[in-house]
Amino acid sequence: MTRILTALCLSMLLAVPAVAGTVTAVTIDGLTCAAPVLDAIAQEAGLTTALVSTSREKARAALCSGQADMALLPADVSVAKKIRNLGPVFTAEYGVIGRAGNYFRSLRELGGKIVAVVRGEEKDERISKRKGIIPRPLAGYEQCLKLLLAGKVDAVAGDICGMAHAVKKMRIPKQALGTPFILSSTPVCLFVSDGLGENIRPIDETLYLLKKKETLRKILAQYSL
Template sequence: MALTRRRCLLACLPGMLAWCAAPRAGAETRALRAAVMQIEPYGMLDAQGRQSGAYTEVFELLGRELGRPVEVVGAPYARALALLRSGQVDMMLAMPSPAIAEVAQPAGAVWSLEAIAIGRAGTPLRRIRDLRGLIVARIRGTDYGPEFMNDKAIHHYEISDHVQGLHMLLEKRIDVLVGGRPGIFYAMRKLGVQRSQLGSAFPVNARDVQLHMSKKFDDARLASEVRRGMAALRTDGRIDAVIAKYSSGLPRE
């Protein structure tokens, strides 16, 4: 009887060892999930309905750098923050803001983004104080620094994307559109808006887009790996190359 039990245990031993090792193997290849704001050219759907855009490509590069899959989830800004808060996604690329600071930790600068203010042709704008008394639209949840955000004389209006903002600007429902330079000019090209239809632009501020990691992300080793991978992409110019590709042919001023 004892001999039979011993043989049974020996026969099962390889399977037991494989089962014990499985969680460690799974942890090594754990897929990462990233939220990408659906704001062109950073996040959008291509002609086949697949997720694309500059930030999508950056996360694809990160996955190759790390040797592990990165699943990209496209979402509006508020939804992306909710996904970070719940831990359903691990990370996101965005400019710093009080809203994202509540749900994620900054994990390193990725690239520098200049925000501009632009109105209709004939609207003289040279500095932030020129926006006082005007209806100024920006994408919901974005933050362009205290001088702009805290000026009570500016009538802030939140929009879903730059395409909506340009429509409202040309229809005279708002006076000024504020947003990242590539995003505004990309939307102009998409809508066929001529540069002559809009006035001169001035910079509201320039800030680093950061990699933000969910506060629910509790794997310190993997978090360090992600930060290292993103830093490598920035150092060797691969992120700048992606941004340049999506900015190609856009107006410079």
């Protein structure tokens, strides 16, 4: 039911024609820090955003079809020629975290462990039964962390900024958790459609200024473990 409602909301929002000063932005489910970053870029450029979070493929398709104006997506995503890459904005990290005292330093140490993951989100293929690890799909990071602290799973795997957001929301003391073991790091870039026309230049200039003023770094610092 949740997937149906998400798809319906996505199609309704992307079907609304863009108006002056408003841009439709898309990002990937689980990439929690992308929303405030996109908002900061748009606001500084004098624009407002209609933000949609969806799967990687749907986000890419929306951008390439002209249904979306800009997106924060992994640098390796394949896009149409009419889409411009304005460069890297931040690095998304996928990792594993356990309770305090459980410091995972290799995949071998996860062998035989029950690892909570968020159902439907992209995950590292190494977190699988084929590798001797037992993934347990759950509804979201909050549920994953609750079971971790209750000792019902051994670790949580996922996007670090998504986990950090849940930790902050749940007011979990950082000392209750171990040090994250990073499995992969991916540059996330700002992609814009040629359909933005004259708005592309102020967005590009804004991205440069926000990096220079370290505004983006301060936003991203709120999503770290």
